[in-house]
Amino acid sequence: MLNVLTLSSLFPDATRPNFGIFVERQTAALAQRPGVSVRVVAPIGLPVWPLARAARFRAQAALPVAxxxxxxxxxxxxxxxxxxxxxxxxxxxLVRALCPLLDRLWEEQRFDVIDASFFFPDGPAAVALGRRYGVPVSIKARGADIHHWGRAPATRHQVARAAARADGLLAVSDAMADDVAALGVARQRVRVHHTGVDQAIFQPIDRSAAKQALGIRGPLVVSLGALIPRKGHHVVIDAVARLPGVELLIVGEGPERDALAAQVARLGMGERVQLVGGIPHQALPPLLGAANVMALASASEGLANAWVESLACGTPIVITPAGGAGDVVTSRTAGRITAPEAEAFADAIRDVLEQAPDPWTVRAAVRDFTWAANAAALHSHLAGLVARRQAAGQASSG
Known part of the structure; x- marks a missing residue:
């Protein structure tokens, strides 16, 4: 039996059901593997008073501790x-908070490996805890954990040190693996570990019927992601403004909502653009299946789950050359990779609309992105770290 401790500050809870849902899916798929036992530690960071009195932090503080x-x-x-x-x-x-808990878990059932599924602060903490318990540690790089924390003056040295000291390193794409290597580790140490998608749920549907249910008649573009500057929704709005008759649904929540709403009003696009807000993850397939294009003008990404989910629904994507874009847009059927500029996005969206590729052919671009494949690769990776640690221990004792 392989006993895995999954450590992730990026994990859903009752106050944030979509937060890190891909980590939940990965962990659940791993737990279903024969011979694997998984326990999850999902720490919640809360600020000191008086910020802790804010409504969202009060809600998080009230969550059950187990x-x-x-x-x-x-x-x-x-x-x-x-x-x-x-x-x-x-x-x-984080380490101070985790030690008492992990001491108890260790007494109940010793874990063989720590799987940190986000690089900061989980990765450096996992390395310290791995040394405390004498077990190997794997850290996965996903995007902002490297692009932000791995470059910020206050934290970049901690991220780089964790990368150097971890027993195993994973990255969501080839480009992300290169970014991890840029921290000062050998590229061959970083294993690409693609995300998965539930292909029984995210699949092509009757696009015309799905549009009718939404009250949309013409071409539809969806832009899916948190309403933050890095996601580039403002670029997509400007692009759609150049495409008469095309409607846009922006799905997500975040601090840029008011600014995006003001942009829509300024352009006189209130009848063609809707800020849908956040929706449950299970409500995404009919929305993505209705869209002719999913467009996301990200400034940076690892490998966005929105890309994979859209393609699985048979919806081509128009994205920037960020992160693992080339891992999924492997043909013109899958979509276009273009500069994060309104005119370029408008041209690319128009091109895809004119092409109107068959949804099932689009879906083929991500046929290998399954949670079963993701879990099998993770199981192999973690078991290999444990085997190497055991072999090293036997060699030193011999």
Whole structure:
């Protein structure tokens, strides 16, 4: 039996059901593998008073410290974050909070490996905890954990040190693996580990009927992602403004909502653009299946789940050359990779609309992106780390 401790500060809870849902799916698929036992530790960072009194932090503070979440045993310890410090003290605070909990878990059932599914602060904390318990550690790079924390002055040295000291490294795409290597580790140490998608749920549907259900008659573009500058929704709005008759649904929530709404009003596009807000993950397939194009003008990505889910629904994508774009847009049927500029996006969207590729042919671009394949690769990776640690221990004792 392989006993895995999954450590992830990016994990859904009752206050944020879509937050890190891909980590939940990956972990659940791993737990279903024969011979694997998984326990999840999903720490929640809470700021010091008085910021902790904000509604969203109060809701998170009220979450259970342990629960069964969609069949997974999940512990949710709290750790203190200090606003204004750039995350410099996140790792130390996280380790302090985790040691008592992991000591108890260790007494109940020793774990063989720690799987940190986000690079910061999880990765550096996992390395420290791996040394405490004498077990190997794997860290996965997903995007912002490297592009932000791995470059920020207060945290970049902690990220680089964790990369150097981890027993195994994973990345969601080839480009992300290159970014991890740029921290100062050998590229061959970083294994590409693609995300998965539930292909029984995300699949092509009757596009005309799906549009009718939404009250949309003409071409439809969906832009899916958090409403933050990095996702580039403002570029897509400007692009659609250049495409008469095309409608746009922006799906997501975030601090840029008011600015995007003002942009829509300024352009006089209120009848063609809707800010849908956040929706449950299970409500995405009919929306993506209705769209003719999913467009996302990201400034940076690892390998966006929105890309894979859209393609699985048979909807081609128009995206920037960010992160693992080339891992999924492997043909013109799958979509276009273009510059994050309104005119370029408009041209690419128009091109895809004119091409109107067959949805099932589009879907073929991500036929290998399954949770079963994801879990099998993760199982092999983690078991290999444990085997190497055991072999090294036997060699040193011999």
């Amino acid at each position: 629960e069964t979440w969609h069949g997974l045993s999940v512990a949710r310890p709290r750790f203190v974050t200090l606003p204004g410090t750039g995350g410099r003290f996140h790792v130390a605070a």
